[in-house]
Amino acid sequence: MVREAAGIALGLLSLHYWPTLPPYSVVMIAVVTGSLVSAYLRERLLICIVFGVVLANYSAVAYLDDVETVAAERGDITIIGEVRSLINHNIPNTLFEIVTIDDSSAGGSLPAGLRLHLRWGAGTFAGDTQQPMPDIKLGEHWQFTLRLKPPYGRVNSAGYDRERDAVGKGIHGVGVILDAVQLDTPVGWHDHLRQTMYQQAIAMTRDLPFGAYLLALGFGERTALTDQDWQLLRDSGLAHLMAISGLHIGLAVVIGWRLGGMLRGVAINLYYLTWLPLWCGLLLGGGYAWLAGFTVPTIRALLMSVVILLLMRLRIGWPRWQVLLVAFAACLMINPLASYTAGFWLSFTAVAIIMFAGVGGVGRQEQPSAVNHGWQSLLFSIWGAVRQLFVMQLALLLLMLPVQWLWFGGFAWLAPLVNLLAVPWVSLLTVPMVLLAVGLSWWPALSGLGWWAADLSLKPVMWLAGLAQGAWLPLTGDMAGGLLGLAVLACLIWLLPVRRYAALLVSGALIVLALMPFDGPTSGSGEREVEEGPAPVFIDMLDVGHGLAVLISTGQGAVLYDTGNAWPGGSIASAVIEPVLRQRGYERLDGLILSHGDSDHAGGAEYLIRHFSPSWMRSSDHRDGFSSCVRGETWLWQGLEFRALWPPKRVRRAANPHSCVIALGYANAPPFMLLTGDIDAISELLLARLEPDLTPEILTVPHHGSLTSSSRTWLTAMRPEVALVSAARFNPWRLPNPEIRRRYVAMGSQWLSTADHGQISITRVGNEMEIVRYRQDIRPGWFRPRPSRVGENPKTD
Structure with a gap:
């Protein structure tokens, strides 16, 4: 069983190493060859690996076929779908999930089984009248008129990867609803029950x-x-606790097992009642997982509970790691693409660490001596439990560091202390009361009392969490070696006798200290001395969708040109720019330049000022705390010269023609880059007269490649080698314009768009230049959309 589970898991996980999906013929040849070799060697492990590879390929191909079906749709379409989300209409959230239904007679135009994320927001109209979001409920069938697109997201060196997350969740498309009509179709009793219980809970907890x-x-x-x-x-560090996680499912199973044992004890002695604890445990655990919609952590916990309870009932002894491995393989077989979600790895890694810690030392504690009686024995037991919980939390903190760095770029250093108190409190008090309140939904008075008691129990937990506010430590990218070394060192301390191997542990600690980047990037505060020879300059056009954000850094500081967009409750500054800055070790910005006042260029300014305290700030309009950025001004920063070429004067509010144009280069040398903002053709022609000798090698394409900019006269005089354009692939303005793209390509410029390549990073040392495209060079994947062709963009939001 162990070898088979390991082989299937290895075959399924091989999907992560495929930049592209192999053709069907190649897969079949590999299957036949692998089967023959396995039969000849009588090796079941190889057979299981081949089976896993085939299942992974089939799942990936099926997913891509469904995504391409969505991508083939153009303009407004009509579909029939079943709502699969619980929606809280008391909050301003208009996102929900549906599954398409093949009902062509009702006007559906997509096949059944596609999972779509839809948004009902501003701009949703029925005819000429804007309508609010209707009372959509779980399990209902609706006819939607919408604009659809594949799940396409931003790809940067840090931050949320929407495309990868969509693969793991099986999302085939996203869309904006234009109109909706509910169909007269009965809702399943289970969906109706879950929705009713949820609405009642909303009313009681409001x-x-x-x-x-x-x-x-x-x-x-x-x-x-x-x-x-x-x-x-x-x-x-409490994010895992405030959800229906595997811990809570396990707790529900244990409660059910205990209740079943009590019922069996008072019932008549019948043979089939010996299984009552198992059925009660699975019933309560499965019901709790059903309330959560059977997410990955709940499925993992249920599978492990089924295996453990069956082994207990059948009196079979398996090592704990074997149970985990079987559950791991079973989860992947149920959903081969689940490994693309963070929850999958966090869940299994945490359980593996807890098992490892229990075997390696957490569970090993001295027993009370015979002379200890009464209160002494009680105190010893309490101390042992507290010690066990604390060391367990410490193990999770240390050994989860590599996983935390990979998925979140940091860790909460106070998490062990907070979880030491919060985990048993929430597990033993809050969760049982929540289960009681949900279970008594048919009795509103008692259910409301349960919710009130559960809320009261959270008061000390949230007070404790408030004390840890600000205890999040970002981890820079060059800390990977140190994090891995720290995890290995923790394992050595856990498993080896410390006194006997003191020299080895000290050596390991020294190695870890040597790997940690103590002289990493720091933030500067303005002009610095220029070192001999040209220093490397790192230019990153971040993938911010429709907008602009260019990061200029030297390894000792960073300057940002534009901040991307902002929206109610969030911004590009918090979603993209901050993770990238934290990853590189920058706690503050040396400088911030705003080209003009449009939201897609300056929307995140307030957030960055508040969190990164720029030493100096410049803009072409009048802003509090900002110096001017107008023609004739020049300033130096770490050996680089910033020369403002446009606009000729400062304005009250800078629009596109007033964008601050910056020529960037080494001090006392011709500029190698031109930052253009959203200047229009008239500004370009005036600038061409003022700067006839301007020939930058790198040019940010003005106004996201709009026809209103990039005039032929201006470009012919400059002929840049590299044209960088910041644009969202599926934007309603269909930018960049195909004609503009052909214009740059015709004059020999290398066209690089964030829509096709994600973050674009350029390293320049003297006259040498290296370009990295994150979609193709750093984070490739079979699920990444291919680069767009000219005129491919559909008209969608």
Whole structure:
């Protein structure tokens, strides 16, 4: 069983190493060859690996076929779908998930089984009248008129990867609803029951201080949590606790097992009642997982519970790691693409660490001596339990560091202390009361009392979490070796006798210290002395969708040109720019330049000023705290010269023609880059007269490649080698314009668009230049959309 599970898991995980999917013929040849070799060698492991590879390929091909079906749609389409999300209409959240239904008679135009994320927001119209979002409920069938596109996201060196997450969740498309009509189709009893219980919980927790957390614990729905709530959970390390996680499923199974044992004890002595604890445990655990919609952590916990309970009932002894391995392989077989989600790896890694810690030392504690009686024995038992919990949390903190760095770029250093108190408190008090409140939904008075008691129990937990606010430590990219060394060192300390291997442990600690980047990037505060010879300059056009953000850094400081867009509750500054800066070790910005006042260029300015305190700031309009950025001004920063070429004077509010144009180069040398903002053709022609000798090698394409800019006269005089354009692939303006792209390519410029390549990073040392495209060179994947062709963009939001 162990070898088979390991082989299947290896075959399924091989999908992560495929930049492209192999053709069907290649897969079949590999299957036949592998089967023959396995039969000849009588090696079951190889057969299982081949089976895993085939299953992975089939799942990936099926997913891509469905995504291409969505991508083939153009303009407004009509589909029939079943709602698969619990929706809280008391919060401003208009995102929900549907599964398409093949009902061509009702006007559907997509095949059945596609999972779509839809948004009902501003701009949703029925005819000429804007309508609010209707009371959409789980399990209902609706006819939607919408604009659809494949799941396409931003790809940067840090931050959320929407495309990878969509693969793991099986999302085939996203869309904006234009109109919707409910169909007269009966809702399944299970969906109706879950929706009814959820609505009742919303009504009962609406006025409770921690109602959003209770909904997360009761139904796994965390849409009511605000950005401040998420930051609090992140800093305290409690994000895993405020949801229906594997820990809570296991707790529900244990409660059910105990209740079943009690019922069996008072019932008549019948043979089939010997299985009652198992069925009660699985019933309560499965019901709790059903409330959460059977997410990956709940499925993992259920599978492990089934295996463990069956082994206990059949009196079969398996090592704990074997149970975990079988559950790991089973989860991948159920959903071969689940390994593309962070929850999958966090869940299994945490359980593996807990098992490892229990075998390696957490569970090993001295027993009370015979002379200890009464209160002494009780105190010893309490101390042992507290010690065990603390060391377990410490093990999770240290050994989860590499995983935390890979997925989140940091860790909460106070998490062990907070979880030491919060985990047993929430598990033993809050969760049982939440289960009781949900189970008593048919009795509103008692259910409301349960919700009130659960909310009261969270008060000390959230007070404790508030004390840890700000305890999040970002991890830079060059700390990878040190993190891995620290995890290995922790394992050595855990498993080896410390005194006997003291020299080895000291050596390991020295190695870790040597790997840690103590002289890493720091933030500067303005002009610095220029070292001999040209220093390397790192230019990153970040993938911000429709907008602009260019990061200029030297390894000793960073300057940002534009900040990307902002929206209610979030911004590109927090979603993209901050993770990239934290990853590189920058706690502050040396400089911030705003080209003009449009939101897609300056929307994140306030956030960055508040969190990164730029030493100097410049703009072409009048802003508090900003110096002017107008023609004739020049300043130096770490051996680089910034020369403002446009506009001729400062304005009250800078629009596109007033964009601050910056020529960037080494001090006392011709500029090698031109930052253009959104200047128009008239500004370009005036600038060409003022700067006839301007020939930058790198040019940011003005106004995202619009026809209103990049005039032929201006470009012919410059002929840049590299043209960088920041644009979203599926934007309503269909930018960049195909004619503009052909214009640059015709004059020999290398066209690089964030829509096709994600973040574009250029390293320049003297006259040498190296270009890295993150979609193709750093984070390739079979699920990444191919580069767009001219005129390919559909008209969609």
